[in-house]
Amino acid sequence: MINLPERYLEKMKGILGADFERYEATFRMPPVRGFLINTQKIKPQEFDALFPLPTEPLSYMPNGRRLLSEEKVGGDPLYAAGLYYMQDPGAMSSVAALPKITGRVLDIAAAPGGKTIATALLNPDAFIVANEVNFTRAKILMQNVERLGLKNVAITSLPPKDFAKYTPESFDLIIADLPCSGEGMFRKEEAAVAAWNENINRMNAERQREILSYTLPALKK
Template structure:
């Protein structure tokens, strides 16, 4: 690949080792990576049995260097998420805690969201937002497969969320849309779209997003700002703008083997506490991340809580089903049309919010029954609590292809598992397991 001349001239001026950066981009090979899902049953053990060759990744507790197939057992069951290694640093810096209220404001396709969900252990509330509908759909699918029971996926412009979540969140992650210079090595389209003006144009949008984010942050809340670009205009200069215009302080980031922000590229003290990853110095692509503390007064409003809103018949049907297939988390039962959801207890009213996931999707209400959802199967964390039918790898391949499976028994709804790995629900009737793997997700496994 050939880098734009204006890009080279810019960084030859800014960097003493610019030629090493250019060589890494033009001749280097992108590093594949993935993360293991700590929410899943026997995750480490199942990785050792069914996982690919791997070595530890540098910036995430459950991160690995290696490549997983999207048609593999572990990927289908949500045990792994493919992610570029340097991108794992963002949620690691965020360090979300169980019980908190956390917003991933620019969340698609879901790498940061799923990592945050693992940190939160399904306790508290995680809101994952994406402005573009198609990308929001991909985000929702990844959150579902990950088994995050405490996550709501929304589809809004950042400023539209403010009225619903004013002064609400303990932590907000803004992995901002950027010029993508850090991804040049793996994305030639980013090179083709880059101009000298791209960083400045992106900076305007980044400021708008951050202004909305701060309105949704509690006093003493944490803001994580990150980009996948090298551009000072989108990194040190954005942090300088924040500190100069809002009651914000820059917090140190304690991670080894990283580079740091350049104070000479901004205008405030403390920029050395931010972190940079360079493809010629670190494993992975280019990234920038800053951890900030908000000291202003929040404008939290008393928001209405979501209340149970299901009729008696649905309540009766759910009570009957949950005797065999219980919900794996606490929450509020809410019915939207014929869909039954378990909304996280700390969620505000969802009235007026465009969402793709309202928490954990439990199932579809039909005449005289509720069909349990694929999302419910993915959220199972203790297989011993469910009626399980164990599949061989060959039977699993038939299942994800949409075929029926022959197994002696007449147990009704059953959780299908490969060893300790839940892969979905089936209905066992007189020795035949009817296939309820979602039609839109079916594939030929490897």
């Protein structure tokens, strides 16, 4: 059982009320693993015939799979060849909910690349600018995009305000998966639990407001 911070538990009890016990029970469940099939390289049915581990399809993501195995995949030749990208099935849902896109997309805080990759694969006629201001994280983003060989993604490492300054009203969609509390990682990483505190939450909320205020002028009216 994960030892969650008391202040966090108190906060969630206040938010969830009668649903809190069901929420707390999820922390006793194993993390759900999943991945996206790289449809720019292989068709889903062809991939399924090659992949050696048990999976099940995701109803909301045509190229998404839930991985029914705890085996590590980093050394898998199919992974090294860029035929799939590991991603939490829940994280895919936000991109799956978007309408079909054919224009320009800005992912303003893109590393390590999950939202960019899902958007690029679901919308092959869209052009995605994947930005990550932290250059170290931008290199991780670049490695993931290069391994997959995505043809409709460009990577930048610019301050968010530069997009409003140099490309005003230029993007049909902006994805903003901004710095956050990391509470969604509690079930996966003990370090996320240890790092949690309300001051960080407040600081991240300010950062989110700042990034959004800089970025919104780049969205088409």
